[in-house]
Amino acid sequence: MHDIGLTALDLGLRGAASGLFTMMVLVLIRLRPANPHAVLGLVMSAGGAGFAIATAPFIPTSTFWWTLPLLSAQPVVFWLWARAAFDDDFALRPWHGAVWLAVVVLGFTASLSWPIWPAVTKACAKGLSVLALAFALLAILQTVTTWRDDLVARRRLLRMAVVILNLGFITFVAGPALLPLPGAVLGAAANSGGLGSFIVAFTLCILAMLASWNLFGANAVAALPTPAVVAASVVDPPQDTEPGLSERPAVAPLLLRRLDHLMRVERIYRQEGLSIGGLAAQLNVPEYRLRQAINEGLGHRNFSAFLNRYRLDDAKAALSDPGQRDVPILTIAIDAGFQSIGPFNRAFKAATAMTPSEFRRQALVAMATETENRRIRQAD
Template sequence: MIENLDTSVRLIAVGASLLLLTLLLAGQVRRPIKIALGGLLISAAAYLINSSTVIHPPRSIRPFVDLASVFAPFWTWLFGRRLFEDEPPKWVIPVTTAVLVVSWFIAHFVPRFDPAGFYSIHFVSLVLVADLLRVALGQRADDLVEKRRLIRLWLPVLVAAQTGGVLVFETIAGQAPAHPAVQLLNAVLIFTLTLFVGLALLRTDEELLAEASNLAVAKRPAVDLSASETVLKEKLEAAMAAGYYRTPGLAITDLADHLGVPEHRLRALINRRLGYRNFSAFLNHHRIAEARTILADRDRVDVPVLTIAMDLGYNSLPTFNRAFRTETATTPTDYRREMFIRN
């Protein structure tokens, strides 16, 4: 009975994944998310087939179905990182891909080292799941997009319950077949994750999936502001003009307390009216503007870049350098040199 129900859920989920893949290819989703989401749908369908005790693909293609299923945690991780606009370092993706492929090859074609390949895949996958949970929950306070803030709460629950739970179970139990009830629970969780993806695709929510500008700023004219928003905007501009953005470790909660307004009102103003998607982007806009002025000032040519970074509220030089490069496409040192050559 349980096995029949498990098989039915898996077939429905596979069909839904293929249907969503078709919608994805035709939809207006930004390319990085489209790639990650397409990979997630294909790998999820492969995993549903590969982990079934009833559905058996032909022996000749079984290793390649397993290869696709091995990448399910990878694509889930990459989809989450890109949905939250936190692209991983460039070297991480090819290195992770190489490790997973080599581990899969060992597991299938080098039998004497089989346990090593199996546990290597699970270790890497668990690291990816842990990193996604860190990004989703750890950076939630900085996120200004309300719908995405909600996703940061319950997407980790689904990922931890399905991907993380299955990986831990398989790591402990080894390659022994799972209990039918566990298999059914796994299929239901994957189907639930597929429904979430489908909801996002069918709605094609611009706040979540559409292209965003590099600076994520789309200023609106003052006529769009209500009376209360106008007053709050004036308070915010006064605080920024006074240099409150230089406060080290400044969070939106601190700024809301300083202005004497509820955090949700300030968050809505900065996101929906000023156009910033992350609070750090709002801070960096002001901090980097002052940094550019200082770096181009002949009277302050001997001020070290590290001192400038610390004075503007950054906790380290690498953090400042990344923010500066994001805003200007160059480093602080190169920018200073270019300004003096130009002048």
């Protein structure tokens, strides 16, 4: 394609991307989100719009210089966004902000040291490139490792898009084109046009479409504390009016009853290494039907969380049993289906706000008190 045509396409894609990013920023500011997923989406959208403009052809190189410190930390934001999007238990921690700030400081060092210490700038730029690759790989790792347990069909599709997008970023941006320094001023190649710039613009546009699809989808907006008027303007149409949804099979009550029998009566959750595929095989149903039943019929978004609900109930019953007061907590955790004490302790505290030892102590004291009160009533 002729250079002029390629540049025109480049600018068009960047315009579309920056427009989508800006629209998301405005909507999210209006919604005043509090959950980490939406907050990180706001920061990512603002950075995406800035990067699309600052690295566009014909934009002065000085613009890239002064926006570099913040733009260089976008891989950190994207990694945190992936964690918040795909991990229902994710919470922002102070050290996440410290990592972001450290990358920003490195970006400022690279930007401000160029006129005086070009060697320092080159070293910092290489460090930023390595960090960008590392956080892209971390985003892929986060997306893939929890993919199997994800029960939300829409989110599973989003995972696939995130993996493809990050692979494209690693191949075309973070490696050869993120911070090209040899023989050129920092950022000059980023906004000089050509095939490399077009690939960056195309990647940004895909990212913008992906992020907007995720933001304006019903599942995403439902989690935000949105005013009714605003929510009505951004939520997808009601489920019963979505095209093709009437052809989707409803969750069968018989399947839910069979699943409940397996979990409550046969206690299959105690089985070591139980996977959703293995559970589907025992129920003799396709895996996607079981995912739909657990997600839409029972309200669980994650298979491990679904299993842990029964495992924790089992463990709490054992911890409250006076006849098992001398049974080690590790034994109770293993019997309930947990593989080790660490995940059990974390899941138990998240569900009860107490450690297993504290729960056992309080439960046994309460039971002893109730027994004594009953004895006194009978004596009277």
